[in-house]
Amino acid sequence: MxxxxxxxxxxxxxxxxxxxxxxxxxxxxxxxxxxxxxxxxxxxxxxxxxxxxxxxxxxxxxxxxxxxxxxxxxxxxxxxxxxxxIRLSSEIEFASEFTDAKIVAITGSNGKTTTTSLIYHILKNDDLKVGLAGNIGKSFAKQVADENFDYYVLEVSSFQLDDIQNFRPHISLLLNLSQDHLDQYNYNYEEYALAKFRIAENQENDNFFIYNKDDEMSMKLLEKLEIRAKMIPFSTKLKLREGGFVNGEEIEVKLSDDFMMKIDELSLVGNHNVANSLAASIAGKILNISNESIRNSLMTFQAVEHRLENVAEIDGVKFINDSKATNVNACYYALESMKQPTVWIVGGVDKGNDYTEIEDLVKRKVKAIVCLGIDNQKIIDFFKDKKETIYSTSSMEEAIKVSKSLAKSGDTVLLSPCCASFDLFKNYEDRGEQFKKEVLK
Known part of the structure; x- marks a missing residue:
């Protein structure tokens, strides 16, 4: 062949x-x-x-x-x-045809890397033979060639799902949907959302599909899609008879037996991470991992680099690297979790962004906007009537200097760009590394 x-x-x-x-x-x-x-x-x-x-x-x-x-x-x-x-496949489709390992596949607009890493941590912590791959870590295909894992935890993007024919995970998980990569989907949100739902299209009734009951677009599409897998929801707003939900100060998962844990014991902070922890806990329960082991994993997990990563506190100013926030919805979660007046560094390659989603948060939480990109005009035009202090910069060094001059003790400087990084940086990791380097300098 x-x-x-x-x-x-x-x-x-x-x-x-x-x-x-x-x-x-x-x-x-x-x-x-x-x-x-x-x-x-x-x-x-x-x-x-x-x-x-x-x-x-x-x-x-x-x-x-x-x-x-x-x-x-x-x-x-x-x-x-x-x-x-000619048959055209993504690497995940190709590699999945050569392994009998159980696959847990995670997609969504935001929180994929965190939740994928968290589920991997839960399985590894329980001494299972597990590989981490997809959009994260080492190549899935290379691991299938060289390793002998019983499980794979895969972070899967819509681009990878565009090129599947038979890909059938044992557990699929759709965290949330928001407008992202619309330039690749004819600026049609539903077309992009349906690409994400392909994660479940080959699943049968002995498989599991974990979904977010709070997500408007997911619920709208579920009304017209036929999912054959057993569907298990999670929610931070509703109490559920089956699935994962918030019960007062605790998270709770109701499946064959119950799992409960205090929210303030979770290592990850923020409401979006409560949702991610619920989704990960459901996957753990489906795979028969003990409550004690899941609890221990949720308490010991370390946050992902470039995702609300605390870099340093200098002269009373906190610097937070959220370079992985490459769309408006990811930035929404970052701004929502800010407790102090925030100098916000934003900008890069716009993918058809609509900033109205974060308009209210910016008014309430942001004291100054520092644009970082080759073309900052769209951001400036949108926020100029909403914020007095907006600066335009075209290098990380300049952005950090301006941010430092604007921030007082008790403030936070947040890099949460809403945009892709390719105008000034190799990728979001490079952008995050440069942010950390300039802050520490």
Missing amino acids: KIVVLGGGESGFGAAYLAKKKGMEVFLSDKGVIKDEYRSLLNEAGIEYEEGNHDEAKILAADWIVKSPGVPKKAEIITKIHQKG
């Missing part, structure tokens, strides 16, 4: 490596430049590849094409693949 892999990063190399190990004929093609570490891994594994080009004849001669999430679905080569009717 001829396999072509598009994209030579973590997931692309992993898929090519797995295909090679399974005795397939493999060719990897990357239109950009392949990083040195992956180039040397490809050479070491004896995988044929090209970079800076897509050899169409070679690509279109494939039996099966594996597309990395970074390759735009509107790219010309993708259109030609569809026209030829």
Whole structure:
């Protein structure tokens, strides 16, 4: 079988490596430049590849094409693949066909990385043989090739779900929906939301689908979608007969037996993290992990880097790195959890953002806005009548200097950009690292 892999990063190399190990004929093609570490891994594994080009004849001669999430679905080569009717899969689809491990797959607009890491922590803490992959950690395909795990916990994006045919997790989890990546979905929120729901489309009645009863779009779509898996809800607003909910000062999960825990014992703070902890607890209960073990995991879990990460307190000013907030809804959660007057650093590549969702929070919680991006005009235009103090900056060094001059003892400087990072940074991690470096400087 001829396999072509598009994209030579973590997931692309992993898929090519797995295909090679399974005795397939493999060719990897990357239109950009392949990083040195992956180039040397490809050479070491004896995988044929090209970079800076897509050899169409070679690509279109494939039996099966594996597309990395970074390759735009509107790219010309993708259109030609569809026209030829060649099977096109994401790495998670490809790798899942070569493992019998139970898969727990997590998607949603916000909280994916935190909840995925938390479920992995719960399983690992219970001494299960478990791998962490998808949009996080090491390539899923590479782990399937080299490891012998009984479970995988996968963070899954809509881009990965766009390219599935048979992907069937044992447990799927849809945390929430908000308007994100609309530029890739014809600026149609429902089209994007339906892409997320694909996580459950191949599940059968011996599988589980965990969903958020507080999420408006999820509930609207569930009325017209047919989900065959056993559906288990969670809510921070409603008491439920079955599922996870908040009961006074506690979280409670009602399934075959009950799990309860005080909210102030959770290691993660903020209402959104109560929801994430409920979802993770339900997954733990489905997998028969003891209450004691789940409680211990929820108390000992360390928050994810670049997600409401406390960097330092300098001269009474707290600096918080929330670089992973690449959409308005993620920033909403960050602003909601601010207890002190906040200097807010925002900006980058706008993905069709609507700032009305956070307008009220900005009025109440933010004392000054520091825009950070090549083009800050949309943010300035939206907030200029709502906030007196707005600055425009075009480097992290400048943004931190301006923020420091605006913040007094007792204030917080929050980097929560609402936007993608590609105008000034390699990715959100690079943006977060530069924030931390400049703060500590």
